[in-house]
Amino acid sequence: MSETCDVAHGEAEADPGVRTLVAVFASPVARHLLTFARELGYHVALYEPxxxxxxxxxxGVDAATTLPPLDASADVVVTDHHRPELGEVLKAALGGNPRWIGVLGNPRHPGPHVAALQGLGVxxxxxxxxxxxxxxxxxxxxPPExxxxxLAGLLADRNGRPGGFDF
Structure with a gap:
């Protein structure tokens, strides 16, 4: 049996390294995101300014009103793109060193984060x-979906995979 099989069968521990997920803005999506992320082995944090x-x-996860320190182990997911603090929050996150930053939203609509960040001189x-x-x-x-x-997209990205059913 391979090492991967041993992990899948619970016969060996997975070693994903340190991974942190910071959900920005308290929301139903953030609640599910952090619950599932913890099950996947992430350290989790909720930032609500x-x-x-x-x-x-x-x-077990309290909302912090200050952005936690962000290092290369951190993925940041902004769960509400309608908030007036969007630009400031993203600017602060970009000032850290997170591995990945994303904003939820319908891809058929322009992302409001672009104008917000441009307005702040980013x-x-x-x-x-x-x-x-x-x-x-x-x-x-x-929200759970x-x-x-x-999280599936973050895992695919971390593992250098395209996601979906392409192997």
Whole structure:
């Protein structure tokens, strides 16, 4: 049996390395995203800059009103592209060193993050680091489905895979 099979059968521990997922903005998608990410071995954090909206995330995950430090192990997913803080939050995230940054949203509509970041004087090369849409195209509609599609896309990206059924 291969090492991969041993892990899949629970006979060996997976060693994915340190992985952190920071969900930005308390939302139903963020709750599911962090719940599922923790099951996948991520360290998880919820960043909600508005204290009035800061709610507990999944069990054991409290919302922080300051952005946690971001290093190359971190993936950042912004779960609400309608928030007025969008540009400032993304600018702060880009100022860290996360591995990946993405914003949820319908790919048929222009991403509001571009204008928000341009208005803050962020360089085009940094704006291009922000992914939108995120996740695999599985037709997800509900918060749990969106969370699964997002995490599947992050896993594919981390593992250098295209996602979908191409092997």
């Amino acid at each position: 508005d204290p009035a909206r800061a709610t507990d995330g999944p069990e 360089a085009e090369s940094d704006i291009a680091r922000v992914h939108r849409p995120v996740g695999l195209n599985i037709g997800s509609r509900t 969106i969370a699964i599609a997002t």
